[in-house]
Amino acid sequence: MPAVATNPTLKGVHLTRTYGDGAKRRAALRDVSIDLFPGQLVLLMGPSGSGKSTLLAVMSGLLEPDSGQVLAEDGGDLRDVWTMTPKEREDFRLRTTGFIFQGYNLFPALTARQQLEIVLKWGGYAGGAEARRQADDMLEKLGLLPNRHKKPAHLSGGEKQRVAIGRALVKDPTFVFADEPTSALDWENGQRVMELLRDAAHDRGASILVVSHDHRLLPYVDVYYHLEDGHLEERPLIPAGH
Amino acid sequence: MSYALQTLLHERQRYASGVLAVTFSAVLIALQCGLLLGLFKITSIPIDQTEGRGNSADVWVGSTGVPSVDLGKPIPTSYLTRIAGRPGVGMPELYIANFGNFTKPAGGTELCFLLGTLLDPDSLGAADVLTPELRAALTEPFTIVVDESDVNRLRLDHPYGKPKINGKEVKLVGTVKGLRSLAAPWVFCSLHTARQLLGFLLPPDHVTYLIARCDSPARARAVAKELREQYPDDMTAYTAQEFSTESRVYWLLRTRAGIALGYAALLGLFVGAVITAQTMYSATVASAKEFAILLALGIPRWRIAVMVLTQSFWVGLIGIALAYPICLGLREAVRAKIDVDLRGEILAGTAGVAILMALMAGTWALRSVRRIEPMDLLR
Numbered sequence: 288m289p290a291v292a293t294n295p296t297l298k299g300v301h302l303t304r305t306y307g308d309g310a311k312r313r314a315a316l317r318d319v320s321i322d323l324f325p326g327q328l329v330l331l332m333g334p335s336g337s338g339k340s341t342l343l344a345v346m347s348g349l350l351e352p353d354s355g356q357v358l359a360e361d362g363g364d365l366r367d368v369w370t371m372t373p374k375e376r377e378d379f380r381l382r383t384t385g386f387i388f389q390g391y392n393l394f395p396a397l398t399a400r401q402q403l404e405i406v407l408k409w410g411g412y413a414g415g416a417e418a419r420r421q422a423d424d425m426l427e428k429l430g431l432l433p434n435r436h437k438k439p440a441h442l443s444g445g446e447k448q449r450v451a452i453g454r455a456l457v458k459d460p461t462f463v464f465a466d467e468p469t470s471a472l473d474w475e476n477g478q479r480v481m482e483l484l485r486d487a488a489h490d491r492g493a494s495i496l497v498v499s500h501d502h503r504l505l506p507y508v509d510v511y512y513h514l515e516d517g518h519l520e521e522r523p524l525i526p527a528g529h
Numbered sequence: 530m531s532y533a534l535q536t537l538l539h540e541r542q543r544y545a546s547g548v549l550a551v552t553f554s555a556v557l558i559a560l561q562c563g564l565l566l567g568l569f570k571i572t573s574i575p576i577d578q579t580e581g582r583g584n585s586a587d588v589w590v591g592s593t594g595v596p597s598v599d600l601g602k603p604i605p606t607s608y609l610t611r612i613a614g615r616p617g618v619g620m621p622e623l624y625i626a627n628f629g630n631f632t633k634p635a636g637g638t639e640l641c642f643l644l645g646t647l648l649d650p651d652s653l654g655a656a657d658v659l660t661p662e663l664r665a666a667l668t669e670p671f672t673i674v675v676d677e678s679d680v681n682r683l684r685l686d687h688p689y690g691k692p693k694i695n696g697k698e699v700k701l702v703g704t705v706k707g708l709r710s711l712a713a714p715w716v717f718c719s720l721h722t723a724r725q726l727l728g729f730l731l732p733p734d735h736v737t738y739l740i741a742r743c744d745s746p747a748r749a750r751a752v753a754k755e756l757r758e759q760y761p762d763d764m765t766a767y768t769a770q771e772f773s774t775e776s777r778v779y780w781l782l783r784t785r786a787g788i789a790l791g792y793a794a795l796l797g798l799f800v801g802a803v804i805t806a807q808t809m810y811s812a813t814v815a816s817a818k819e820f821a822i823l824l825a826l827g828i829p830r831w832r833i834a835v836m837v838l839t840q841s842f843w844v845g846l847i848g849i850a851l852a853y854p855i856c857l858g859l860r861e862a863v864r865a866k867i868d869v870d871l872r873g874e875i876l877a878g879t880a881g882v883a884i885l886m887a888l889m890a891g892t893w894a895l896r897s898v899r900r901i902e903p904m905d906l907l908r
């Protein structure tokens with residue numbers, strides 16, 4: 288495990304979130320606090336309906352918590368993501384955050400390379416030849432360079448998920464959030480995805496939060512949280528083979 | 530190639546209905562306008578089919594406020610002196626144009642329109658299609674020429690009976706091609722014949738129009754303007770072009786065909802717009818997840834809006850590209866019977882309207898873009 292920086296880059300502090308109201312009121316998060324450090328791959332597990340996706344959405348600036356703070360390191364200061372204006376938050380996500388979801392959600396009409404280029408171009412990161420170079424660099428790291436001209440219909444599930452990972456990583460984000468990134472894949476491809484995410488954390492120093500049901504992912508991660516009924520606890524990692 | 534166009538081509542089936550809706554609207558609009566224009570062109574045939582096709586260097590003088598070439602009232606021949614002798618203006622020529630009552634050889638009557646002109650080779654008023662032979666034949670009194678499309682209508686193919694105009698017997702000495710008529714068949718004859726046939730309907734020393742050739746179109750415009758200003762009360766002067774347009778517009782408005790066209794075109798446009806909007810909307814909804822990812826990544830929503838509008842633009846453009854050959858094909862198919870005037874203005878205007886329609890449909894579809902939320906990906 289790499290050396291962990293002492294300061295977290297993203298802190299969830301006393302987060303609560305409920306859905307519905309009246310009799311239908313349901314707490315998805317009850318006073319959850321979590322720290323994400325640079326260079327760490329964090330796994331969040333828990334039963335279905337325990338609030339994992341909710342926590343991921345709150346931490347990533349997509350879903351506003353009822354109370355609590357999400358503090359992000361941004362240019363040296365800690366800023367509360369949920370006191371930013373929507374425009375600032377969008378801009379913050381653009382600069383810092385990558386997402387990977389269970390569905391690959393790739394544009395059917397675009398080639399693997401274009402799926403990455405579109406983020407660089409429309410995100411204002413790079414254009415033209417530079418965007419192409421960066422996209423190809425990323426595809427090469429993911430072992431997808433030979434597939435760069437293929438559209439999603441001609442890629443396997445594992446390849447598609449790797450393209451989606453490339454799309455999340457190509458702008459070199461500080462945070463990456465992945466909700467069930469392996470659950471649509473067979474174990475071999477799932478392992479490959481976890482290796483890539485681990486490398487992204489360890490080599491690029493990104494903070495990566497992975498939500499999953501799958502205990503087989505444990506050997507790949509640095510930290511393991513368990514969420515149940517809206518309560519979060521950190522659990523020790525049992526070394527592989529035990 | 531833009532991502533928008535690439536998506537459009539990749540998902541052809543999805544966008545096809547939108548493209549075809551644009552094509553449908555465009556064809557409808559272009560053909561309606563072309564048909565109407567072609568139809569009302571007929572009303573100005575006497576002006577357009579003369580030497581040099583409505584020569585823009587001609588000046589036409591008629592009765593006060595005459596709104597259309599078929600509605601001129603008699604004016605004194607002496608007005609010649611008002612026109613002649615101006616610098617850059619040739620010797621004015623007499624022209625008689627009046628409705629007549631045509632009695633078909635087999636019985637029954639029909640309205641016809643007499644066009645009595647000089648017949649020499651450089652006559653300004655004589656229709657171009659009158660060959661020297663026909664002109665020579667027409668010098669004989671009470672001889673006429675009609676368009677071949679009117680022969681049957683006037684029953685001039687009848688072997689026995691005698692055709693008459695205003696009760697006076699006439700003789701058909703030939704036919705011409707391409708001078709179709711709308712309400713009343715054109716009847717071409719000499720000035721003398723026209724005068725004889727009209728009798729007391731045309732007072733002595735009167736004609737319907739005086740035509741003069743000018744040195745240049747600019748001179749013609751200037752002369753027409755001078756004459757209008759100088760004699761506002763008892764005559765009207767136009768350039769041939771002005772009079773031609775005036776005649777068409779008059780009939781267009783008077784028959785309310787313009788309004789009918791407006792409604793039909795609007796309806797076509799509306800149907801096209803609804804289908805296109807629906808296509809764009811469902812296409813956008815179908816891509817909602819991909820767009821949601823981009824929004825989650827912090828890419829501004831306007832980028833997506835621009836993509837949707839670009840797609841709409843292409844839908845419009847491809848729709849138009851398909852519409853043109855269809856329009857031109859249909860025009861050729863009916864050429865023998867009807868003249869569909871698909872002039873540049875109509876084609877360009879149709880393209881403009883169709884693309885505008887597609888863009889408006891795209892704008893409407895943007896409401897689905899506004900509803901896309903990255904949170905939807907986390908269910």
Ligand SMILES: Nc1ncnc2c1ncn2[C@@H]1O[C@H](COP(=O)(O)OP(=O)(O)OP(=O)(O)O)[C@@H](O)[C@H]1O
Pocket residue numbers: 306307313314315333334335336337338339340341342907908
């Ligand atoms: N938009 C919503 N409206 C109402 N209730 C919701 C909404 N989203 C989630 N919930 C509820 O909140 C609870 C937590 O949902 P969440 O999606 O965070 O669970 P999860 O741990 O990700 O589950 P899974 O493993 O099945 O994806 C669930 O009981 C869910 O039914």
Ligand SMILES: [Mg+2]
Pocket residue numbers: 339340341466907908
């Ligand atoms: Mg979930």
